[in-house]
Amino acid sequence: MAKTNGSKNLISTAVIIIVLLVVVLVGRAEFSKPYELCKIVEGPGVTKTGYLSDYFDGLKGTPGDTKLYFLEGEEPGGTLLVFGGLHPNEPAGLLAAVVLIENTQVDVGRVIVIPHTNASAFTYTEPMQASPPFFEIETEWGSRTFRYGSRLTSPLHQYPDPQAYVHPSGMLLSGGEVRNLNRVFPGRPDGLLTEQIAWGLMELIWQEDVDMVIDIHEARPINPVVNCIMAHPDIIDIASFAIMDLGADYGVPIRLEPSPERLRGITHREIGDHSDALAVILESPNPAMDALRGPTNADLVVYGQDEFFKRASEAGLIRVPYFEGDREGFPIDRRVGRHTTTVMVLTRTYNEFHFDKPIEFHGVPTKDDIIENGLGHYFLRP
Numbered sequence: 001m002a003k004t005n006g007s008k009n010l011i012s013t014a015v016i017i018i019v020l021l022v023v024v025l026v027g028r029a030e031f032s033k034p035y036e037l038c039k040i041v042e043g044p045g046v047t048k049t050g051y052l053s054d055y056f057d058g059l060k061g062t063p064g065d066t067k068l069y070f071l072e073g074e075e076p077g078g079t080l081l082v083f084g085g086l087h088p089n090e091p092a093g094l095l096a097a098v099v100l101i102e103n104t105q106v107d108v109g110r111v112i113v114i115p116h117t118n119a120s121a122f123t124y125t126e127p128m129q130a131s132p133p134f135f136e137i138e139t140e141w142g143s144r145t146f147r148y149g150s151r152l153t154s155p156l157h158q159y160p161d162p163q164a165y166v167h168p169s170g171m172l173l174s175g176g177e178v179r180n181l182n183r184v185f186p187g188r189p190d191g192l193l194t195e196q197i198a199w200g201l202m203e204l205i206w207q208e209d210v211d212m213v214i215d216i217h218e219a220r221p222i223n224p225v226v227n228c229i230m231a232h233p234d235i236i237d238i239a240s241f242a243i244m245d246l247g248a249d250y251g252v253p254i255r256l257e258p259s260p261e262r263l264r265g266i267t268h269r270e271i272g273d274h275s276d277a278l279a280v281i282l283e284s285p286n287p288a289m290d291a292l293r294g295p296t297n298a299d300l301v302v303y304g305q306d307e308f309f310k311r312a313s314e315a316g317l318i319r320v321p322y323f324e325g326d327r328e329g330f331p332i333d334r335r336v337g338r339h340t341t342t343v344m345v346l347t348r349t350y351n352e353f354h355f356d357k358p359i360e361f362h363g364v365p366t367k368d369d370i371i372e373n374g375l376g377h378y379f380l381r382p
């Protein structure tokens with residue numbers, strides 16, 4: 001009897017150990033699986049690609065390294081650098097970058113586009129936010145899937161957070177902000193991963209002698225800083241003229257937000273102060289990242305319709321229009337079109353001020369083009 005119990009115990013222990021082993025091995029494989037970012041097609045204007053680690057060796061083999069797309073003209077000129085996906089929970093930035101990579105043809109100068117500027121932050125969604133990990137854009141041949149990520153570098157790649165984060169300027173922020181790429185510029189070569197990504201981007205700007213940086217973001221619709229260009233003081237004149245053209249000629253009403261001098265660590269402020277490049281941030285409204293939202297899913301990301309925003313808009317509580325014509329909400333095509341048009345008009349205005357180093361390109365769809373043909377029309381088939 002005792003002997004039978006003993007062998008039963010032995011079998012149960014063996015079964016438990018095997019089950020635990022399977023769980024650990026499968027879990028480990030799942031967690032260590034490389035997180036694939038969305039596929040991007042090299043459009044006809046892409047002349048070469050590279051990696052951020054080509055400019056800062058410290059990023060080689062880390063989750064902070066990311067792919068760069070170069071679109072070069074036959075004639076030499078200036079260099080425009082575009083950041084998409086610096087905050088991966090602001091999808092219009094990623095999508096505008098993809099539209100640029102897959103459609104732009106550069107005639108004079110160069111355009112460098114980084115679609116996944118914080119690649120690590122694309123690998124997870126923020127806890128407690130119910131964000132969809134993926135969303136799809138319909139095209140004429142099927143749908144393209146894109147990742148919806150987080151605002152911060154993954155804690156799997158940078159941990160733990162300090163109690164407080166002290167920016168090199170002395171500005172004090174909450175500890176989690178040390179994983180916010182838009183608070184750690186110009187970065188530190190020997191710093192934490194997010195600071196190293198910022199440093200890599202600064203090295204790219206210095207080594208490639210970049211003339212203008214456009215960093216594409218989205219903001220909460222109830223945030224007063226939305227549908228705007230935030231401009232470093234050195235580019236205020238260009239941004240002011242661009243804003244007039246955007247409103248008058250392209251149906252893109254947009255405001256100018258001068259960069260607050262005491263808010264440090266943000267891209268356009270630090271890039272403008274630490275390099276010769278002119279720098280702006282663009283913001284469009286994304287309801288999926290706003291606390292006012294109702295159900296959070298991929299439809300909210302793509303179509304941007306939500307009863308609470310509709311009511312807030314009717315009550316005059318949000319500054320961005322919830323209706324445009326008879327179109328309801330904040331659809332992604334309108335948001336991406338706003339950004340591609342702004343990139344085009346800012347560059348054209350830059351040329352009027354810098355005729356010695358022009359940047360000329362064609363093929364970029366405007367907001368009206370994207371609304372008429374659909375965003376998917378501008379995505380190539382991978």
Ligand SMILES: [Zn+2]
Pocket residue numbers: 087090182217218
């Ligand atoms: Zn942002």
